[in-house]
Amino acid sequence: MDRPLPALTQFVLKVHSRCDLACDHCYVYEHADTSWRGRPKAVPEAVLEQAADRIAEHARAHRLPTVHVVLHGGEPLLAGPGRLRKAAEELRRALRGVSALDLRIHTNGVLLNEQFCDLFVELGIKVGVSLDGDKASNDRHRRYADGRSSHPQVLRAVALLNQPRYRHLFAGLLCTIDVENDPVAVYDALVALDPPRLDFLLPHATWDAPPPRPDGSATPYADWLDIIYRRWDDAGRPVPVRIFDSVLRTLRGESSLTESLGLAPADLVVIETDGTFEQADSLKTAYDGAPVTGMDVFAHSLDEVLRHPGMLARQQGAEQLSQECRACPVVESCGGGLYAHRYRSGSGFDNPSVFCPDLMELIMNIRDREASAPARPADTGLSVHTGDLDELAAGFGGEETVGRLAAAQLEFNGDLLAAVLENAPRADRIAAQAGELLIELDAAAPDALDAVVAHPYLRPWALRILEGSAPATVVGGLAELAAAAALRARRGDTVVVPLREGMLRLPGLGSVSLTTCADHAEVTAGADGFSVRAAGRELWIGWDEGVDGLTPHWQPVRLVELPGWAVALEDTDPLRDSHQWPVAPRLSPGEAKMWAEDLTEAWSLIRRELPVYAPGVAAGLRAITPLHSPDGSDVSAASREAFGAVGAARPDSPDLLALLIVHEFQHVKLGAVLDSHDLYDPADTRTFYAPWRGDPRPLAGLIQGTYAHIAVTDFWRVRRHTAQGEAARTAEAQFARWRQQTSEAVEVLATSGVLTPLGERFVAGMASTAQGWSAEPVSADALSEARRAAESHRADWQARNVTP
Incomplete structure (x- = not known):
């Protein structure tokens, strides 16, 4: 049976095909592919309109919650404010009511000014900047055509992005590795700029054009990165570093944050200024025409692009790797490296990465250092160095920053729940069973437990318990939390839950009204719903029942699912009365x-x-x-x-x-x-x-x-x-x-x-x-x-x- 095609979620939209710098390591202008010479300098409006429609068509068909688009080049700022506005407005028009849009721009920074930043504030465009470190390191490659340094202009751009009113736009710094540069000088110079993220990229190379290896070293890139990793790790990891975070994540069995590591299918396509679809830009380093698909936004859908042999080859995980890679002990982390870096004339991409020794050495160094390091305390607060506080101070806060806020709050709630468990009456059988189940679910179904612990009205209840103002609710509250977590886990656990005047509270899920004088109910999850037994009677409730109000005994929390956001209308929890105004009763179906x-x-x-x-x-x-x-x-x-x-x-x-x-x-x-x-x-x-x-x-x-x-x-x-x-x-x-x-x-x-x-x-x-x-x-x-x-x-x- 054919494998179902995954969706494309990341799109590089080229808005300008020329650059104002002449970087000698640039994969667009200095490597094998020369297709840029025949393309329009600035993307025409017709291409922007059709590209936006194609992306929305794909997002609608695959029900994508979020679409990620990077405005790129060449140097995208050369397109000018008007064309960048047009690109953003067309994307928002097409995706309105379909998917959320994560829109970014990647620039060398030399043209960035307040006019652009004000435009990006208005349009919600985040900005990534290329910078290779201190002045000496940056000037090794990133110069104007006449040899002038670009470093002062880039520093000015970063300083602008670090102003509080623009800080929320700053997506991070991208540094291309040159092992001739001092790694400590590069890292220190970049961290001193207080970026929200750092990205170190291996220079593009193939087996036909291998990367420089000074002094004949077998692993100069791993050695260079290891120096930075140790400095970063010893400093408490003050800023996210994508390559290091990706290795750490894949070592834990999680997904990578970059296409150059891990086994996740490629989900990116490039749209050039003439509207042609291309594979990843990095393929330009392999051979002339390597990224070409022969398709364009006017004649082809993105599903057709997905079926291109080159795209299919990057969808198959370990299956598409060379035999040597599949037998490698670090393949789950390495993933064969970047697809373009495997190219060799005669065997195509059926090879390990040309950086194979470096990738293996880097991954094993990080693995060994993690294994020997003492356990790290949970990060329950914001790191000022990451710029979270500055982004929030400006009045904003993006997905990653607020996500870290939410993670910290989850930790707080977890600590409060642990404290409540410590204060629970040890002789109470219901409390003891609930506590044991919560601890078991923490190991067996952590996502189910986290969803319950993150319930907004857990904290007010826990604080009242710990302050001594509501000691009688400790047993019932623990049982309710355990039941809600067990239902989410759907493992078949049975939980005994005290009732609240005939009402069964299931925090975050809803409430069940029981016409019985019983004090307790037994709750058990099944594949299609859950049962509630009380006073010798059993009630079966399907997972999809009650939203329409036709099941009066079951009042589920209604979830409003919107593009990029799912929010609950919480009108069932008796503990929701934590605001200064009285809560409304349960909404009728019409009101909902x-x-x-x-x-x-x-x-x-x-x-x-x-x-x-x-x-x-x-x-x-x-x-x-x-x-x-x-x-x-x-x-x-x-x-x-x-x-x-x-x-x-x-x-x-x-x-x-x-x-x-x-x-x-x-x-x-x-x-x-x-x-x-x-x-x-x-x-x-x-x-x-x-x-x-x-x-x-x-x-x-x-x-x-x-x-x-x-x-x-x-x-x-x-x-x-x-x-x-x-x-x-x-x-x-x-x-x-x-x-x-x-x-x-x-x-x-x-x-x-x-x-x-x-x-x-x-x-x-x-x-x-x-x-x-x-x-x-x-x-x-x-x-x-x-x-x-x-x-x-x-x-x-x-x-x-x-x-x-």
Whole structure:
């Protein structure tokens, strides 16, 4: 039977086919392939439109949650702001409602300026920069055609990306290895620039054109990288390094982070400026025409590209490796190396990598060092060196950064659960069995347990137990968690769970109403559902039942699945009442449908108009709890103790729901930061004016509100351009008001005198974002209206709170 084709998820879109540098190690212009000479310099708009449609067609057919696109060249900045905008807008148009878009650009950096960065902020484009280390190392290859150094211009570009208002754009630095360079000097120079990620690339070579090996060394590249690995490891691994992280991951049986290691099928295709589909650019180093598929965006689909023999050869894992590679003890990590590096005239790609000795030596060195190293403590906080804090301080936070926040919160919850287990009554049989099952599932089904431990309302329950305010709930709570984890694992375990006045709580899954006077129920998972037995009666519930409300005894948590984001409507958990507003009762099917429709439109708006917030929301916001607004006003809230959840009464429009989501998720992110870092002195008891509240706020409340209003300001900043008529005028006035008042609040924080050094850095990041908006033109009417609103609020506040 034919193997089903995997999907393509990564696309390199060439927007310009020439370069302003003349790097002598460039695989595009200096190696065997010369096809670039006959292609358009800048990609035509028709190619951009059709390429976007082809990518969306493929994403829709394969139901891809996320599509990754890199704008590339040549040097892509030579395409100019207009063409880059067109590329981004076409991709977002085509993928709207289909898949989330992870859009990046890779540049040599020499042309990067504030105009480009502002454009990338608007369009949500992350930026990777090529830099080979210190000046001497970089100048060995990366020079202009007339021999001038490019190093000062690249340093200026990196400094620009490190400004707080642009830091969230910075994707990392890419360094091509030259073993003639001092590895310590290269590594230290790159780490000093505080990149969010480093990528060391082996120079492209084949058996026909092997890489330089000075002094006849058999493994100079492994030796060079080993020096850096030891320095990186001894320093506590201050920045992710893709090649090292990939080796470590594959040694643990996980997937690689790069196509040059591991056995995962290739999932990348290149779209050239003339619209032709090509295989990976690295093949240009093999022979003239090696990447060619003979297909293009106008005449062929991406599924047709996948069936090209060259693409098929890179889909077969270990099967497509040479016999020597298949017998190698490190093949699971090495994967035969980069496909292009295996080429030899006469035998094609049926060879080990030309870097085979280096790859084996590197992998074995790392394996041996890991085996002899003491166990590492779990990383439960943000690493300031990775730039996470700067990215968050600017008001943003992408998928990886928020993912690390979520991982840290999972660790916190796990520690709290362990503490609760320690405090559980040891003589209680139900508590003991639940504890044993939780420990067993931690080893046998860790993903199932993690899903339950990450439930936003675990932490409030655990804290109340540990504070002594709810000791009676410890046994039932542990049993409920064990039952929910067992159901997710679907192993057939039976768990005895105390009932809550006839209601069985299954955190994160839903609740079962039982018309019985029993105190306990037995819960058992099966392949198609689960059974609940109580008072001699058994109830069978299918996994897919109850969402439509036709099974009144079973109230499952409804999951709204959107492109790139799945979020639960949490209206079943009795412990969800952790917000300042009362929770709404269980939604009727009609109400749930309206929530889902509004969330669909709100998420589309966020992805389209606020793309810099979307990846973080998707990575960290797992539940929305419907709230009840007593007076019908728009209310929303986030609880410091419930990471991953926000509460809201459904507003009148999806636009306002989008605003509530990005606003409240700011609180969620900042709460997680404050769990790991002290930003201010908590002993300070002063209160301050906040232009969004009617009461004086302590510094903790002021920093939370100010951080949230970074997103509020940004929302109105964008909406004034995308709304129409009166809505646009209202948005402009709102932008003018919150721009001014958020800046003033940031100034109050900066001059409060109670920030820690880390807090000063964080507030400086907020200030940089706010200041970046100060020069944006606003009409005189909007400024006047904003001034009146600010003065009115201040006067009302003083009348209520200032004693004569």
